[in-house]
């Protein structure tokens with residue numbers, strides 16, 4: 565396989581690979597040794613954009629959060645490759661029981677960044693993202709705190725995730741008005757089975773203002789790999805029942821049938837076809853793939869070499885359409 569191609573993150577000068585690697589599964593559904601192996605395979609393929617979050621995976625029994633950052637930090641140290649990598653993490657989720665142990669206040673951000681730097685074993689973050697909207701904190705307070713982190717060198721770029729379009733525009737306006745660091749990218753939930761949230765308004769905002777787009781769950785948590793089928797056994801995995809119940813309806817079944825056809829016509833696999841559909845959208849910078857094994861990752865990486873025909877894109881557009889005619 566040829567190495568992953570690179571592109572700019574939004575309008576910044578930062579070069580990132582066209583597939584990012586998500587690390588939510590590290591220390592949850594992938595143990596440390598497997599996580600290291602997945603990271604090694606991604607790096608060997610030329611990948612440089614690693615996405616984590618302080619809260620990963622606090623929802624799992626016995627997991628206090630911070631585990632994904634710790635595993636990633638241990639790998640960076642052991643391989644001595646920190647400077648090759650674009651390390652992205654997030655702040656916002658609850659990390660303790662106190663009233664200020666979550667959110668996007670100045671107080672929590674300044675505490676959380678030091679905790680993330682410590683767990684990752686690095687002196688700066690390449691990208692620091694607000695994980696989701698905090699209605700209790702004024703946007704200028706959040707941006708001022710993030711701007712301070714950029715100015716002291718703890719953070720190089722800032723981004724946001726799960727923001728509604730109006731909040732993203734309000735953020736850009738606030739940065740402009742007060743001369744503060746500006747969100748370079750958005751991390752939205754976006755894939756063939758979940759289009760409207762991003763496409764309704766956010767896509768236009770990102771295009772218009774040069775915001776990089778790094779979609780999460782690009783395979784709908786594994787649904788778009790085609791392993792969830794009607795009348796078939798549920799695949800193994802901690803998320804399997806939830807994914808089955810969420811996507812395997814008439815619409816989901818029709819989507820998988822279309823992906824079957826498109827994958828066959830291009831002599832490729834379903835997840836590659838699903839990723840190639842995202843990669844073909846000019847607004848998309850780099851989908852963030854999750855992989856529990858090296859084999860899963862190896863199956864996904866060639867997606868950047870796949871160009872779908874216009875006919876195939878149209879077929880997938882139509883079967884997953886959400887706008888009313």
Ligand SMILES: NC(=O)c1ccc[n+]([C@@H]2O[C@H](COP(=O)([O-])OP(=O)(O)OC[C@H]3O[C@@H](n4cnc5c(N)ncnc54)[C@H](OP(=O)(O)O)[C@@H]3O)[C@@H](O)[C@H]2O)c1
Pocket residue numbers: 585586587588589593615616695725726751779780781782783784785786787789791799800801802803804835852853854855856859860861863864
């Ligand atoms: N900002 C946010 O709010 C947010 C939310 C969610 C995720 N994220 C980020 O996005 C990343 C990716 O999210 P995601 O895990 O939902 O992504 P995804 O790419 O939609 O799903 C990944 C899952 O699909 C399955 N899979 C992957 N490749 C496969 C293959 N070749 N064959 C069969 N199954 C395969 C695996 O699950 P099984 O082995 O269990 O089937 C894998 O864990 C996360 O790690 C995290 O960094 C961010």
